[in-house]
Amino acid sequence: METKLLIEYFNQLLPLNEEERSIVEKVFKERRIKRRQFILQEGDVCKLNTFVVEGCFKMYMVDANGKEHNLQFAIENWWIGDIGSFHTEQPSKLYIEAIENSIILQIKKEDQLKLFVEYPKFNRIFRVITENALVSTQRRILQNISSTAEERYLDFMQRYPHFFNRISNVQIASYLGVTPEFLSTIRKRLVTS
Missing domain, CATH: 1.10.10 (Arc Repressor Mutant, subunit A)
Structure with missing residues (x-):
């Protein structure tokens, strides 16, 4: 399983002990995704948080005229997912598609929430990940308007x-x-x- 890269990623934020490393290997599921394969499509609820081990993805919406609007790209050591759909359990308006053949690790929402309760360190780690994503989003919005x-x-x-x-x-x-x-x-x- 390709969890070594993810464990190294977590260790950079907060070092994991042996039990925490073991739970990462248990709750994250590896998937191999082919180029042009979707891991999320408009209308689906985003039920998985995704870490890119290898490859490249794009997250985008398609407007009423059929035009694609890219919101995010993700490569190795990056996370990708529709955070709004993931947290509200509402259907997504976004697509997430592999640009290259890829390897990803995914965790179900219920497993992630269980991690937060049983292993509080992960609550802090995912808070840092979310805060970093928010900072990046704010920077992009400001840049787009100015x-x-x-x-x-x-x-x-x-x-x-x-x-x-x-x-x-x-x-x-x-x-x-x-x-x-x-x-x-x-x-x-x-x-x-």
């Missing part, structure tokens, strides 16, 4: 250089809220300046 498309692109390049060989320009454009053509214009302008 920065130009070029500034958003430059920030994306600086913050996530490891994505450029793994996701398409169309997906990057969707994440930045611009058309692929406009992204191409920005890139050309940056090369010539």
